[in-house]
Amino acid sequence: MSTTLFIGLGHMGAPMAIRHARVHPTAVFDVSGEAVAEVVRSAGAVAVDALDNLPADVGVVILMLPTSRHVESILLGAEGLLTTLARGSIVIDMGSSEPDSTRALAAEAARRGIDYVDAPVSGGVPKAVSGELAIMVGGTTAAVERAMPHLDVLGASILHVGPAGAGDAAKALNNLVSASNIAVASEALSIAERFGIDPGTMTAVLNEATGRSQATELKFPRYILTGSFDSGFAYDLMLKDMSIAMGIADGLETPVVDTVFETLRGSRGRLGDAPDHTEIGRLYGLGTTPHDPTEKETSK
Numbered sequence: 215m216s217t218t219l220f221i222g223l224g225h226m227g228a229p230m231a232i233r234h235a236r237v238h239p240t241a242v243f244d245v246s247g248e249a250v251a252e253v254v255r256s257a258g259a260v261a262v263d264a265l266d267n268l269p270a271d272v273g274v275v276i277l278m279l280p281t282s283r284h285v286e287s288i289l290l291g292a293e294g295l296l297t298t299l300a301r302g303s304i305v306i307d308m309g310s311s312e313p314d315s316t317r318a319l320a321a322e323a324a325r326r327g328i329d330y331v332d333a334p335v336s337g338g339v340p341k342a343v344s345g346e347l348a349i350m351v352g353g354t355t356a357a358v359e360r361a362m363p364h365l366d367v368l369g370a371s372i373l374h375v376g377p378a379g380a381g382d383a384a385k386a387l388n389n390l391v392s393a394s395n396i397a398v399a400s401e402a403l404s405i406a407e408r409f410g411i412d413p414g415t416m417t418a419v420l421n422e423a424t425g426r427s428q429a430t431e432l433k434f435p436r437y438i439l440t441g442s443f444d445s446g447f448a449y450d451l452m453l454k455d456m457s458i459a460m461g462i463a464d465g466l467e468t469p470v471v472d473t474v475f476e477t478l479r480g481s482r483g484r485l486g487d488a489p490d491h492t493e494i495g496r497l498y499g500l501g502t503t504p505h506d507p508t509e510k511e512t513s514k
């Protein structure tokens with residue numbers, strides 16, 4: 215069995231790499247040496263200190279990086295992994311990437327005899343830890359079959375949605391809905407509060423009625439109403455996903471989600487450095503000192 219190189223050990227990548235390393239021989243790399251040391255300590259993975267110094271038998275690469283720019287920087291160019299990996303290898307990009315970039319990378323990989331699969335995930339840090347992520351996969355059937363033993367370790371639901379890039383498109387659309395659910399429920403809870411209904415009580419109502427979503431069932435009780443705002447999914451990564459989704463709409467009329475996207479993008483300046491995406495609730499004074507959500511935006 216070849217060694218899997220897992221790159222990107224952040225909020226999601228670290229718990230995923232730990233699970234992966236318990237089943238498959240795994241080497242790990244991140245620009246943060248601390249992140250590498252933590253995964254090596256927890257799961258006995260092999261540390262990689264530089265991408266030009268890999269174990270000789272790497273045949274699988276899993277990427278869990280913030281954006282397509284990070285993925286491209288690692289795969290392309292004279293020193294890029296698509297040049298240095300052996301023919302017959304497979305790259306599995308599990309970050310939420312851009313479909314166009316993924317299609318181009320998959321085509322470049324194919325020219326070099328390397329399989330490429332986009333397999334972004336949903337479920338956040340808790341499901342990464344428990345190995346119950348929802349994984350939406352793009353790629354050829356043969357490539358997806360090759361990726362399955364690696365995805366099985368990480369996900370409870372694995373859906374092959376189409377060719378390269380389709381997994382990324384499905385993921386961006388999922389997050390468009392997910393972010394919109396938080397925004398709409400935040401507004402409903404602030405209206406409830408104005409009316410005199412406690413936001414916790416209103417959340418309980420939604421969860422017994424048809425307004426419920428994963429946001430009302432998990433994010434409001436755990437991260438928003440408590441004021442912890444520590445889901446581990448950054449507001450800026452959420453905006454990136456929404457921007458990808460709006461990009462693939464490609465001129466289709468989508469007035470409702472256009473408004474949600476512009477509102478959340480326009481509100482970014484009202485939050486501090488590196489806010490969590492659950493801080494959408496903070497914009498409405500949920501989980502914090504009450505605050506007027508109609509206050510003028512400071513940044514677009």
Ligand code: NAD
Nearest residue numbers: 222223224225226227244245279280309310338446447451
């Ligand atoms: P993160 O910022 O916590 O982690 C990214 C990691 O990549 C960091 O450890 C960083 O040091 C590393 N990195 C950056 N550039 C690198 C490079 N050139 N070489 C090696 N390592 C590098 O991000 P995250 O929250 O784990 O998200 C990763 C991806 O997963 C994103 O695409 C995100 O949109 C997606 N995602 C996140 C969540 C979540 O709940 N956090 C859920 C689903 C999907």
